[in-house]
Structures are given as C-alpha cells and as structure tokens.
Amino acid sequence: MALRPSQARENESEDEVTLGELHAFLDAALDTESDLSDCVTAKDESSDGDHVRYRDDVPKKRGKKRMREEVLRLRGECAALERQVQSLAERDAIKKERNALSEAERAAMQERHAAAWAKVENRKLKKRAHDHLALVQMLENMVEKRRIVDDDGMIDDDELCARDTRERDAFGPVRSTRDCQIYDLLRSQIRAYAATPCEEFQSHKLYSQTATDMQRWETGVDATTQNKYLALFNTMILPFDFRAGARVVWTQVMANELKLSHKKTRTEIIESTEDLLITKQLLKASYLVAEHQITTEYSISKRMVFDDRVMFAWEALIESEGEPDAIVCSTTSTCQLVQRGWLKLSPLLTQSGAAALSLQTYNCMAPAHKTIDDRLLVQDSVLGQEAHRTYDIGQLKSLLVPLYEQILQSIRQCIGNTLLATLVKKSCGSVGTSLGAILQCMEALPTD
Known part of the structure; x- marks a missing residue:
C-alpha cells in the first residue's frame, strides 16, 4: 500500500538533520541494534493504522541494509570533505611559501638595482673628480704660462x-x-687679460723663425726685385694648448712679410688629437698680371714628453704649382721638405723667484736652400733674452734620429702608411723606408 503525500513529507521532514548529528546517531545505531529497533517500534506505534499496516508489509532486513549503505555513503562524503579541506590547507601553505619566495626575489632584485645605481653614481663621481683635477691642472698651466x-x-x-x-x-x-x-x-697670483691669439704666441716665443731669419732665407733665392715670388719658409709651430685658435692665427704668419696682392688663405686641420696636429694651408696670391701661385703646406706636429718636459716636434712640407721662377724653379707639382725640428718648453724659476718659461727650438731647413746657414739653430729664450748657437749636422742626427722614430710611429698610427709614404715620396723622391728617406734628406745637408 502506497504512502500518502502528507505522510511522505512528514517522514522527509523528520529525516532532515545535520551531518554531525547524523554521523553520531548512525554510529550509535549500528552499535546497538536493539535500541534502534525499539525506537523504530515506538515511532510505528505513534503513527496511524495505515502506516502500521505499511510497515508490517516491508521486510525489516531491507530497511537496515538501506540505512547501513546510507551511513557508508555519508562516511565517504565526510572523508572526501576532509581530504578537500586538507588539500586546501596544503595549497594555502604552498601559496604562502611562494609569496615569501617572491618577496625574497623582489628584495634581491632591489639590491641588484641599488648596486648598479651605486656603480653609475660612482662613475659619475669619478668623472667629476677627473674633471676637477683636469681643471686644476689647466689652471696651474695657465699660472706657469x-x-x-x-x-x-x-x-x-x-x-x-x-x-x-x-x-x-x-x-x-x-x-x-x-x-x-x-x-x-x-x-691672487696672475693677471689674465684678453690678448689676441697672435699676442699669446708672441708672448711665449712660439714662432719658428723671426722676420730677420726670413729675410736671410729670401736672399739668394732671387736677388732682384723685378720678379716677385712666394717664399713660404717661415713655419709657425702651433702649441697644443692654443690649437682651438689655429684656424684664426695660422693664416697671416708667412704672407704678411711679403708684398703680395689679392692673397687668399684657407687653413684646414686634417687631424687634431691630444698629441698630434696635422694642418693644411692653401694660399693663392697674384704677384704679376695674370700669374697665380698655389701653395699647399702640410705641417705635422707631435707633442711629446721628454725628460719631464713638453716637446713639440714638427715637419713642414710645401707643394707648389706655378711659373719656373716662382718657387724652387719647377714647372711641375713638387713637394719639398721645408723645415723640420723640435721645440722644448720647460718651466724654471728666476732669481727673483718668479715663474718663467725656457724655450728651445731645433730647426733644420730644406736641402734646396743652399744660401742659408745649413746648421742647426738653437734658440734659448728666457724672459725675452735670446742666444743663438750652431751645431753641425752630425750632432743634429744624434739629436733627431731617436725622436723621428717615435714621431713616425705616431704619425703612421694616425694618418696611415699610405699617406705617410706619399708625403715621404714627394719630399724625398723615393719611398723606401720612412726613417731612411728622411735620413736620406739629412745626408744631403753639408757637414762642414
């Protein structure tokens, strides 16, 4: 006999209990089946007649088996819930551990960034200190000069x-x-004034020859005054401390002493480093009606430190095109070694204790100038007092050969072997070795 809907809803409402209560109740029921049967009998007696009739028809073993299966199912769900809770706890622990590792990595990365930033700041401070030292050195040089x-x-x-x-x-x-x-x-120690670059050069005696020397050079090249010519033999030595003004100063040194009309000069600095200065000057001047003279001068200067003194070494090359009587009596493009030598600056103290500058220049003229004294001119300039002495060519070689070896090595590194060989070929007539070619030019000088 089937149950009424009202009776089914009543039984379902009675069976709705919490999980913990059901778990405890089932454990107690399985342990004492007699108590459970008494409870069921008591509930059956309190129900109506139809319900008693239905309960009498259902076998008791089937109800106990169903309850046991329900208890086992609930126990399985409880175990699954416990495993889920344990898994969540383990995940939480792993997450906390990962967060701790992330914080450690973040701290380590911050330390690395801080170390890199400290290195950058250290480099900046070192550069600033180097700049300050350079400024101090420059000011000290200015005090001396x-x-x-x-x-x-x-x-x-x-x-x-x-x-x-x-x-x-x-x-x-x-x-x-x-x-x-x-x-x-x-x-408090010096008086700085706005002198022109020419005045700066003249105050330090930084010209290779004077106007008197240039007149001696002109004598013998052309004794008459009917034919005008170019005699660009007075090579100016540019000190590296003033190389910024080279473009302004270099244009009027050699041409001002000559009576040239419509002269135009152009100066180009080929190479300018801390220790090397290579310049090229182009001078155009009309000295007759329609005749033009084009002269290109290459000056190679090298600053060196020798015996704790600053030294400037130079070579001047002239390349000319023009009339036969214009210069060097040549109608083709030629290049001759006009001058070579070196200059040495050394600080010293006078009797009064004031700082002064001792300047020595060693000049060697080209083999083409036979009328000039082909000896080494040594000019000692101390506080405006000049003394001239001459040395023979043997002493010149002993002085200049070690120096030229260093100069050529530095020039070769800066301008390359090709340009150097071209210059030597034009100046000496044959390529050969660089030092040997220069020595060949020196052999042409008289030794008496």
Whole structure:
C-alpha cells in the first residue's frame, strides 16, 4: 500500500538533520541494534493504522541494509570533505611559501638595482673628480704660462692700470666651493687679460723663425726685385694648448712679410688629437698680371714628453704649382721638405723667484736652400733674452734620429702608411723606408 503525500513529507521532514548529528546517531545505531529497533517500534506505534499496516508489509532486513549503505555513503562524503579541506590547507601553505619566495626575489632584485645605481653614481663621481683635477691642472698651466712682462721683466702699476680695460674672467663660471677657492688662489697670483691669439704666441716665443731669419732665407733665392715670388719658409709651430685658435692665427704668419696682392688663405686641420696636429694651408696670391701661385703646406706636429718636459716636434712640407721662377724653379707639382725640428718648453724659476718659461727650438731647413746657414739653430729664450748657437749636422742626427722614430710611429698610427709614404715620396723622391728617406734628406745637408 502506497504512502500518502502528507505522510511522505512528514517522514522527509523528520529525516532532515545535520551531518554531525547524523554521523553520531548512525554510529550509535549500528552499535546497538536493539535500541534502534525499539525506537523504530515506538515511532510505528505513534503513527496511524495505515502506516502500521505499511510497515508490517516491508521486510525489516531491507530497511537496515538501506540505512547501513546510507551511513557508508555519508562516511565517504565526510572523508572526501576532509581530504578537500586538507588539500586546501596544503595549497594555502604552498601559496604562502611562494609569496615569501617572491618577496625574497623582489628584495634581491632591489639590491641588484641599488648596486648598479651605486656603480653609475660612482662613475659619475669619478668623472667629476677627473674633471676637477683636469681643471686644476689647466689652471696651474695657465699660472706657469701667462706672463705679462716688459723689457726689464717686470710690469709697473701704470701699465697694469692701462690693461684693466682688457681684463676678463679667463676661467669660466665657478659653481662649487672648491672651484671658488682655486679661482681666488689663482686670481691672487696672475693677471689674465684678453690678448689676441697672435699676442699669446708672441708672448711665449712660439714662432719658428723671426722676420730677420726670413729675410736671410729670401736672399739668394732671387736677388732682384723685378720678379716677385712666394717664399713660404717661415713655419709657425702651433702649441697644443692654443690649437682651438689655429684656424684664426695660422693664416697671416708667412704672407704678411711679403708684398703680395689679392692673397687668399684657407687653413684646414686634417687631424687634431691630444698629441698630434696635422694642418693644411692653401694660399693663392697674384704677384704679376695674370700669374697665380698655389701653395699647399702640410705641417705635422707631435707633442711629446721628454725628460719631464713638453716637446713639440714638427715637419713642414710645401707643394707648389706655378711659373719656373716662382718657387724652387719647377714647372711641375713638387713637394719639398721645408723645415723640420723640435721645440722644448720647460718651466724654471728666476732669481727673483718668479715663474718663467725656457724655450728651445731645433730647426733644420730644406736641402734646396743652399744660401742659408745649413746648421742647426738653437734658440734659448728666457724672459725675452735670446742666444743663438750652431751645431753641425752630425750632432743634429744624434739629436733627431731617436725622436723621428717615435714621431713616425705616431704619425703612421694616425694618418696611415699610405699617406705617410706619399708625403715621404714627394719630399724625398723615393719611398723606401720612412726613417731612411728622411735620413736620406739629412745626408744631403753639408757637414762642414
């Protein structure tokens, strides 16, 4: 006999209990089946007659088996829930561990970034310190080089007052306390004024020859005054401290002493490094009605340190095109070694304790100039006093051969073997070895 819907809903409402209560109740029921049967009998007695009749028809073993299966199913679900809770706990622990590792990696990455940034700052500080040291060295050099002296080696107050209008700040803007201290110290020891580049060169005796020497050079090349010519034999030696003004100064040195009309000069610095200066000058001048002379001069200067003194070594090459009587009596393009030598600057102290500059130049003229004294001219210039001495060509070789070996090696590194061989071929007539070709030119000089 089937149950009524009201009775089914009543039984379902009675069976709805919590998981924990059901678990405890089933454990107790399985342990004491008699108590469970008494409870079921008591519930059956409280129900109506139809229900009692239905319960009498259902076998008791089938109900116990169903309850046991239900208990086992619930126990399995409880075990699954426990495993899920345990898995979630393990995942939470793993997540916390990963978070801890991420924080450690983040801290390590921050440390690496901080170390890299510290290295960058260290490099900046080193560069700043190097710049300050370079500034100090430059100012010290200016203290040694800038001399304003008269014929007696001193400057009176009137001349200083007259030059006050030309004073300027020669050291640039001052930004740090250390720079201010250096600036004040140097300002108390020197007088800086806005001199022209030519005045700067003349104050340091940085020309290879004087106008008198140039007149001696002109004598014998053309004794008459009817034919005008170009005699670009006075090569200016540019000190590297003033190489920034080379383009301005280099144009008028050799042509001003000559009476040339419509002269045009152009200077090009081929190579300018810390220790090497190679320049090329193109001069065009009309000295007759329709005749033009084109002269290209290559000057190779090398700054060296020899016996703790600054040394400038140079070679001057001339390439000319023009009339036969214009220069070197040649109608074709020629290149001759006009001059070579070296210049040495050394600081010294005078009797009064003031800083001065000793300058020595060793000049060797080209073999083509036979009328000039082909001996080495040594010019010692100390506080405007000049002394001239001559040395024979044997002493010249002993002085210059070691120096030229170093010069040629440096020039070869800067301009390459091809250009160097071309210059040597034009100047000596044959390529050969660079040093041997130069020595061949030196052999042509008279030894008496």
